[in-house]
Amino acid sequence: MNEQQQHHPPSWAQRFVEWYCKPGLVEDLTGDLHECFERNLQSVGPRRAKLIYIIDAFKFFRSYTVRRSIFVNLFMDRTMLGSYVKTSGRNIMRSKLFSFINILGLAISMSVGLLLIAFVLDLRSYDRFHENGGRTYRVTNVLTSGNEQNGKFATTSIKTGQLIREKVPGIDAVAIMRNNFSGDAKVGDNILPVSGYWAEPSLFRIFTFPMIEGHPETALKDPYSVVLTETAARKLFGSQAAVGKAIRIDTLLYQVTGIMQDVPFFSHIQFEALVSLSTAEQINKNDPHFAAWTNMWSNSVYVLPSENADMDAIRSQLGALAREENLAGENSSIRLELLPLYNIVVGESLRQSEGGPGFSGPHMPPVVLWILGGLAFIVILSACFNYTNLSIARAMRRMKEIGLRKAIGAGNNQVRLQFLAEAVMISLAALLLSFLLFLLLRPVLINMAPEMQRMVKLSLTPSMVAAFIVFSVAVGVMAGFLPAIFFSKVSPVNAFSSTSVKMFKHLTLRRALVLVQYTVTLIFITTTAVGYVQYRNILAFDLGFSTANILNINMQANKPDALLKELGEMPEVTALSRSLITTGVGNAWGGNMKYKDSRDSQLVMTNHVDENYLPLHNYQLVAGSNFIARPATARAVSEVIVNQQVLKRFNIGGNDPQKAIGEQITLNGRQMTIVGVMQDFHYGKVEHLIGPVAFTFWTPEDRAIISARIQSANLPATLARIGAAWKKTDPVHPLMAEFYDEAIENAYSEFSTMIKIIGFLSFLAISIASMGLFGMVVFTTETRLKEIGIRKVMGASVGNLMYLLSRGFLFLLSVSAFIALPATYFFFKTVVLPHFPYHTPVQFTELFAGLLAVLLIAFMMIGSQTLKAASSNPVAVLRSE
Amino acid sequence: MKGTNLGEFEELVLLTIAALLNEAYSVAICDELAGHTGRSVKLGVVHAVLNRLEEKGLVKSELGEATKARGGKRKRFYQLTMQGKAALVSAKSMRDQLWARIPLLVWEKM
Numbered sequence: 001m002n003e004q005q006q007h008h009p010p011s012w013a014q015r016f017v018e019w020y021c022k023p024g025l026v027e028d029l030t031g032d033l034h035e036c037f038e039r040n041l042q043s044v045g046p047r048r049a050k051l052i053y054i055i056d057a058f059k060f061f062r063s064y065t066v067r068r069s070i071f072v073n074l075f076m077d078r079t080m081l082g083s084y085v086k087t088s089g090r091n092i093m094r095s096k097l098f099s100f101i102n103i104l105g106l107a108i109s110m111s112v113g114l115l116l117i118a119f120v121l122d123l124r125s126y127d128r129f130h131e132n133g134g135r136t137y138r139v140t141n142v143l144t145s146g147n148e149q150n151g152k153f154a155t156t157s158i159k160t161g162q163l164i165r166e167k168v169p170g171i172d173a174v175a176i177m178r179n180n181f182s183g184d185a186k187v188g189d190n191i192l193p194v195s196g197y198w199a200e201p202s203l204f205r206i207f208t209f210p211m212i213e214g215h216p217e218t219a220l221k222d223p224y225s226v227v228l229t230e231t232a233a234r235k236l237f238g239s240q241a242a243v244g245k246a247i248r249i250d251t252l253l254y255q256v257t258g259i260m261q262d263v264p265f266f267s268h269i270q271f272e273a274l275v276s277l278s279t280a281e282q283i284n285k286n287d288p289h290f291a292a293w294t295n296m297w298s299n300s301v302y303v304l305p306s307e308n309a310d311m312d313a314i315r316s317q318l319g320a321l322a323r324e325e326n327l328a329g330e331n332s333s334i335r336l337e338l339l340p341l342y343n344i345v346v347g348e349s350l351r352q353s354e355g356g357p358g359f360s361g362p363h364m365p366p367v368v369l370w371i372l373g374g375l376a377f378i379v380i381l382s383a384c385f386n387y388t389n390l391s392i393a394r395a396m397r398r399m400k401e402i403g404l405r406k407a408i409g410a411g412n413n414q415v416r417l418q419f420l421a422e423a424v425m426i427s428l429a430a431l432l433l434s435f436l437l438f439l440l441l442r443p444v445l446i447n448m449a450p451e452m453q454r455m456v457k458l459s460l461t462p463s464m465v466a467a468f469i470v471f472s473v474a475v476g477v478m479a480g481f482l483p484a485i486f487f488s489k490v491s492p493v494n495a496f497s498s499t500s501v502k503m504f505k506h507l508t509l510r511r512a513l514v515l516v517q518y519t520v521t522l523i524f525i526t527t528t529a530v531g532y533v534q535y536r537n538i539l540a541f542d543l544g545f546s547t548a549n550i551l552n553i554n555m556q557a558n559k560p561d562a563l564l565k566e567l568g569e570m571p572e573v574t575a576l577s578r579s580l581i582t583t584g585v586g587n588a589w590g591g592n593m594k595y596k597d598s599r600d601s602q603l604v605m606t607n608h609v610d611e612n613y614l615p616l617h618n619y620q621l622v623a624g625s626n627f628i629a630r631p632a633t634a635r636a637v638s639e640v641i642v643n644q645q646v647l648k649r650f651n652i653g654g655n656d657p658q659k660a661i662g663e664q665i666t667l668n669g670r671q672m673t674i675v676g677v678m679q680d681f682h683y684g685k686v687e688h689l690i691g692p693v694a695f696t697f698w699t700p701e702d703r704a705i706i707s708a709r710i711q712s713a714n715l716p717a718t719l720a721r722i723g724a725a726w727k728k729t730d731p732v733h734p735l736m737a738e739f740y741d742e743a744i745e746n747a748y749s750e751f752s753t754m755i756k757i758i759g760f761l762s763f764l765a766i767s768i769a770s771m772g773l774f775g776m777v778v779f780t781t782e783t784r785l786k787e788i789g790i791r792k793v794m795g796a797s798v799g800n801l802m803y804l805l806s807r808g809f810l811f812l813l814s815v816s817a818f819i820a821l822p823a824t825y826f827f828f829k830t831v832v833l834p835h836f837p838y839h840t841p842v843q844f845t846e847l848f849a850g851l852l853a854v855l856l857i858a859f860m861m862i863g864s865q866t867l868k869a870a871s872s873n874p875v876a877v878l879r880s881e
Numbered sequence: 882m883k884g885t886n887l888g889e890f891e892e893l894v895l896l897t898i899a900a901l902l903n904e905a906y907s908v909a910i911c912d913e914l915a916g917h918t919g920r921s922v923k924l925g926v927v928h929a930v931l932n933r934l935e936e937k938g939l940v941k942s943e944l945g946e947a948t949k950a951r952g953g954k955r956k957r958f959y960q961l962t963m964q965g966k967a968a969l970v971s972a973k974s975m976r977d978q979l980w981a982r983i984p985l986l987v988w989e990k991m
């Protein structure tokens with residue numbers, strides 16, 4: 001017998017029967033099942049017996065055994081919902097402070113969620129207006145040169161497009177686009193800089209860009225034809241008809257063959273004009289390299305496979321095609337991949353082309369969205385904790401209500417539903433508030449970075465509103481989950497008896513929630529503080545040259561001489577120089593350098609500068625001098641100034657700067673003499689190590705950036721004068737001038753954006769956690785008023801009482817600080833800072849600044865309430881009983 | 882009225898209840914029926930029939946004493962009501978009348 005008693009029928013099946021069965025029948029039904037089970041144990045063994053039990057449990061589910069309430073429950077709950085709403089409403093009104101804390105906390109945290117939802121929905125709406133968007137792909141080039149993986153490129157060669165068109169079956173259309181067409185369009189006196197692409201007629205077959213005038217099939221066919229967007233046409237031609245008219249763009253004459261609707265905002269391709277690709281072919285017809293397989297830097301190819309094409313077959317065709325082409329290549333090979341159109345904006349990060357102008361457009365790697373989502377989730381969770389905490393803490397007040405409900409027949413489910421309904425009500429109320437916050441924060445978010453303005457609009461759409469509501473209900477369920485479970489477990493007997501004992505039961509849970517909240521808050525705030533200090537350090541970093549008060553003016557396509565003369569006459573401008581690019585902000589210009597060993601070549605970063613550049617920027621020469629010769633053409637350039645890294649790399653003059661002067665090196669195949677050696681400085685951004693750099697002389701053949709050192713008491717007036725001088729040189733294009741320090745700040749704008757976001761989140765986290773703490777303190781002191789009164793009568797001092805009341809909270813705070821500070825420290829030390837070779841170590845001041853702020857706020861919260869309670873008159877408190 | 886006629890299985894169940902006297906509860910009825918008819922009788926079917934018979938008022942039931950077996954669950958014992966007895970008797974007499982009308986010759990021929 002003992003052996004069989006170890007086996008029991010599956011308890012879930014038993015509970016299932018008990019759930020559905022009428023109360024009158026349930027006992028003998030389960031009894032019968034049990035008897036059969038025991039019998040089957042003997043005859044067929046425990047496993048079969050259990051199986052039979054389960055089958056029978058389901059077989060008994062018949063119309064006469066099932067209780068009616070299960071069928072009517074759904075209906076019943078609907079009627080009860082009204083009652084829940086009413087009691088919840090009363091409850092919200094009764095405890096205004098707690099409801100206020102809950103609603104405000106949820107609203108603040110949810111506004112982050114709303115922003116994120118709007119952001120993600122905007123990103124996901126990119127390119128959805130194309131009718132064939134679902135089956136459109138862009139060709140991705142995966143380049144391997146030598147043994148080195150160079151990564152994936154968004155661009156490919158014109159050859160790729162041509163080959164796919166000729167050789168790959170099952171494809172409806174192939175469109176080759178050549179990037180970065182730009183120029184000044186001129187109609188009469190009207191001059192407008194336009195930018196766009198070289199494109200083919202097939203573009204209109206793949207993409208849904210409706211034409212207003214002209215034929216999509218022919219508009220981009222002939223050389224020197226151009227299709228303008230509606231806006232560009234109106235700007236150029238006013239109200240006149242544009243089609244058929246001639247238009248001069250830079251030096252070439254084009255004919256307008258079509259007008260198309262403006263490109264929608266949510267398109268990853270943006271342009272004002274499309275020029276026929278045959279134009280580019282005409283211009284470059286003498287360049288054999290133009291359509292070469294390896295010339296993959298400035299074209300994109302879009303393909304539209306037919307409706308039910310076999311994508312695997314197409315992919316393997318592409319593979320075969322690439323293998324064949326790679327045979328001719330020396331040591332680089334290219335693989336072709338297809339990237340779905342919808343994955344271009346939100347998807348894998350592709351490289352921009354090396355060296356040349358790249359394919360730029362809105363892009364967001366999914367991992368960033370996940371991180372942002374995770375951070376927002378943490379903040380929302382913190383607000384949910386507040387709700388959970390306060391609801392459970394005030395359980396005492398609700399006990400009688402729950403007891404009564406249960407006594408008159410409410411099941412656990414109904415109580416659970418009631419509390420979920422209450423939480424959802426609160427979260428819906430919070431949604432209204434957070435929507436207002438959303439409207440307030442939206443412009444802030446959009447204006448945070450110029451990229452943001454180009455990327456998203458965050459305007460309301462019906463699907464966005466629906467997502468908001470679903471989100472709010474989900475937050476409500478999340479917040480109400482633990483209270484619902486807690487209250488549904490209350491037994492009516494306990495509810496009516498000693499109520500005060502009950503509330504201390506869940507103290508551990510509540511403590512844990514507060515602990516988590518404060519740990520997260522502290523991590524947020526110390527991360528912000530440390531990140532901010534690191535960011536300031538980067539901006540203030542000594543690059544090795546001076547950037548103060550230097551205005552860099554990009555000459556664009558103009559010759560610098562005239563402006564240089566004008567600027568030279570201004571008294572505020574104390575020094576002037578010309579250079580090819582601005583360094584230290586991420587720009588780069590490179591060349592191959594060789595020394596004595598002709599097989600040993602090294603990519604060195606270069607800049608072309610004039611004789612005034614070094615003194616103006618305070619570059620320190622270790623040996624030698626500034627440029628001696630002043631050649632007027634690039635061919636005549638024969639002198640180079642290098643940094644110490646070059647000497648080290650090639651071991652020139654035994655690494656002695658003095659001996660290196662006069663040595664010959666080869667730069668881009670030209671013999672040059674080292675005339676000076678500079679101290680090392682940061683050519684790239686500070687996250688990169690300093691590499692070899694060589695400066696050669698600027699010649700008028702180069703584009704120019706004018707650097708002007710400005711010493712002015714009235715900066716706006718000076719800038720206005722410079723602007724006026726620019727207008728004389730170039731009346732069409734706006735002045736592109738930027739102070740060096742601002743340029744550096746912009747170069748690190750992604751860091752400042754990141755710090756702003758985390759800072760904002762930590763501000764939210766701290767306000768939510770403080771509100772929660774405040775609620776808890778108010779509650780604890782309220783419930784302990786009598787105890788305080790008695791203690792006071794017995795002789796406790798105010799200080800004693802304050803210590804007594806705040807002891808628990810202070811302990812929690814110190815534990816969370818103990819977790820959060822080392823966690824943040826190690827996060828920076830092991831994850832973030834290794835990316836920055838020249839970083840300053842994390843200081844304790846930054847770490848503790850955040851802690852201090854949090855503690856200060858917490859002390860104010862705790863102190864004000866405990867002081868109020870401790871200084872209350874014991875007579876007044878104790879008399880009320 | 883729908884409930885006045887007895888089905889074949891209903892009649893068997895009623896007879897079994899009568900035969901088992903004070904021991905007539907679902908599993909016992911099930912066993913007894915299976916033993917006498919030689920066919921496998923499903924507990925669920927017996928339950929459904931018992932329920933129907935009770936609705937018709939032919940049987941009544943009450944819960945017995947709690948025992949350690951059956952997972953501590955009480956048995957529901959069934960008893961015939963007066964109507965139940967009357968239904969059985971009328972069914973039997975109807976059959977008897979029909980039997981009586983069969984001439985002996987018929988049996989011998991077969």
